[in-house]
Amino acid sequence: MKLLVPLSLLALALAVTAADNGLMVCYYGSWAVYRQGNGKFDVEAIDPAICTHLVFGFAGLGSDNKIKVLDPYNELCENWGKCAYNRFNALKEQNADLVTILAVGGWNEGSPKYSAMSSSSSTRKTFVDSSIEMLKAHKFDGLDMDWEYPTQRGGKPEDKVNFISLLSDLSTALHANNMILTAAVSAGKLTIDPAYDIPGMAKNLDIMNLMAYDLHGAWDPYTHHQSGLYQYPDDTGDNVYLNQDFAVNYWIDGGMPSTKIALGVPLYGRCWKLDYSTEENGYYAPASQPGPAGPYTRSPGFLGYNEICEFQKKESDWVVEIAPGMNEPYTYSYKHERIWCSYDDHDSCIKKASYAKSKNLAGMMVWSIETDDFHGICGRPFDLIKTLRETFSGGDIPTPPTPPTTPSTTTDPSAPTKPTTVPTTSPAPPPPDGVCQKPGINADPDNCHHYYLCSLNANDKYEATEEKCAEGTLFNPNADICDWANSVCAIGGICPNDCA
Template sequence: MRLLLLLPLVAASLSLTEGVMVCYFGSWAVYRQGLGKFDVEDIDPKICTHIIFGFAGLAHDSSIRVLDPWNELCDNYGKCAYDRFTALKQQNANLKAILAVGGWNEGSPKYSKMAADPVLRNRFITSSIELLKKHGFDGLDMDWEYPTQRGGSPDDYDNFVILMAELNQALHAEGMLLTAAVSAGKATIDPAYNVPELSKSLDLINVMTYDLHGAWDDYTHHQSGLYAHPLDEGDNASLNVDFAISYWIEKRARPGQIALGIPLYGRCWTLASQQETGYYAPAHQPGAAGDWTRSPGMLGYNEICYMQTTQEWTVVDDPAMNEPYTYYFPMNNIWCSYDHAASVAIKAEYAKSKGLAGTMVWSVETDDFRGLCHNRKYHLIKTMVEVFGGGSITEPPPLPTTTRDPNEPTTTTRAPPPPGVHCTQPGLNPDPLDCTHYYLCSLNTSGGYNEKEEVCPEGTLYNPQSYYCDWASSVCHLGEDVCPNDC
């Protein structure tokens, strides 16, 4: 039996030898409810070449910082997510487990300050390597969003190069990788990145070719179109995947170090009229939140495809584009641009034709990871792997003992203590009177809570239903009772 179970793993690995499949993991998905809940053990380590844990942050003294100690560390009955994440390598000897630092919520000022000071850079690098080694990570992914932008300094353009060169030297001396998530928008690329110099330091450049459009626009469009729509003009003519990848290459990034970002979620609007349902249709509000992701203006692919199996959504494959959109009037006139199996296959083939390293997804927990819509789990990721690698992933036989209750605890726990001043449970806790911040709560040895206040970046509010700082407008669309004093 053990030999038989190894055969599908070999078959799956063969198709990965042709390129990379970078799988980002949004760790807050562990707090989602019902079928949307996703924990470390839900990751399939056989279909990715690199798994990236999002996110660590930056402390005020410029050392790396664990953002959710209760979930990520083992201390005081924590859930040990870091260690469980890197333990997935035991199921795939070729898998690389990487820790991402940064993300949208972290903003730019702290990183700008750190990158400008050699003492602070050294503190960040030294503390990062210590954390990576302690938990068995294979490298660091720098997700500074973005140098020179969002409160950064013009000097970030040069200082980011210095930081990455120093990180490269330190990480490579330890046999570790250095990767980065970078913008796909020309308006950010030009001031933020010295592309030729950055390319010298990076093992992989993960280009975030998504979120090119969204509910911040007052019209519908595709958030990750491979090519421009015929009606695009002005800045919109450059907001597409092909332009972004071609521009990174034009600015002298090596194609073989670029991973093409593909979203496993949709960006959604509320249509102003049921008579206009195509591209550039008037839409002044975000689409309604889903039951699992709980964030207005977006739905996970798993949410979209599952609702399409139970409700009569209209799906349109516009002949001018390679990606679909879908709408459903009973759900408050919702309209979503997203990717399905056919469109991710086209993008994977595009990445291969351009000589890229492979593909990348944000993020693994919103693929159809339970197989609710398709005859196999992770249908989109597996489709990318098969197209880019030219092989076929053989599905292992189902094992009845592997079925896990999504609400079952994965580590030894203890009963939570009585509520503290701001903490009612371990993990992330909202302030019911103030959505501009939230609290990180972990158990302590005295039988109470350690609590730490976290302030949301300007323009965002803490979404108590999706467990992260979201656009203020999106949070306020959840209803008057969610943030009554901030909306």
């Protein structure tokens, strides 16, 4: 037990790196590597200086209760792989203070697998041990538990207790290995109440990433802001809970220390098509369909901030307004399929970071880095992330320290050398075979309830793993993600057997 004390303190130091200036936790959606044009975002597009913590999304959970690589072709080096895990962690060579974390779970994974895994000490141990092994193998500094959500989406009532047991087991093992434990959690009261034992989470988490977004979206038949800082004056019923201020106070009042909370801000907008039956264009305007998909994210009802700002830059008919009593913009265009989007911009990021500072929070979090204006087409590159961090810290982003060079050790000059970097080119993969048209993610043209992950074995042959989309979602072959079913069906021309 004596050994655990200093190791836990070291883990805590990782959790609060640059704490005086606040945390800037940046999630990375690794499937952005498959996007087209200016939306394509690989690991090397990450600026390692602007975030204190980088979170790689996502790993998953296998049927054997072990942590699972979800895209071996992209994430691993073996068998033609692109080594994304190792390249991601190599960013620490440019910023010695950078903390890298692997997120497990996410929306696509759903809840039933995690509910089963967390239900016994033996299955939890299998998961914990496999997670530590994977983190060590790729030099991650911690694990982000992104179970969405205990007791919900196919979960069980006992998940609330079992989730704390899982976090306790993870915390003990991670701290013993000088790693940290974080978690992404809901901001919705109707999810928080059944899903989370807040004091139990406070005891075990080093950082809590509050997903204070997706509070509204095309699943609502009317427009609203998806990440409002405060309640809209006309809100009634459960909508009075759907704002960031309520969520922050609810978590703190429930027992979560403010200094463990990173306030999440979306780097994307939630979008609707305004109904033709009305000319209303403010909050609560009738809107029964998701907005059209963007050229990069290709998911109806969703536009990255980079897509929104590029549209506004190129097309003069986009109107930008802020509703009375609110702090965030919304934008609409009657020429662009009557689209209406709520989102965050430079000014609203200043207000949210200032709010977080006033509440004595740990810092800020974003989902996700690849939908900021990373090319700088609309202004400075990564303006939203930089604005959040600069506002919270009250100063410029410091120049990161680089790790000291280690002296080379004596080696046998006759021994063969191994490459230390990922080759810039690879031999072409084999031709399509069965369900595998290419390495990585492959759609099933006849069934959008699942997709296939295709990797190459040692014999250069494809191996396909079926991945099912969680309840209420369908696979969007345009965006290579499991998406809201109504958004997928709004695309048209895909999923004919599931969208009839």
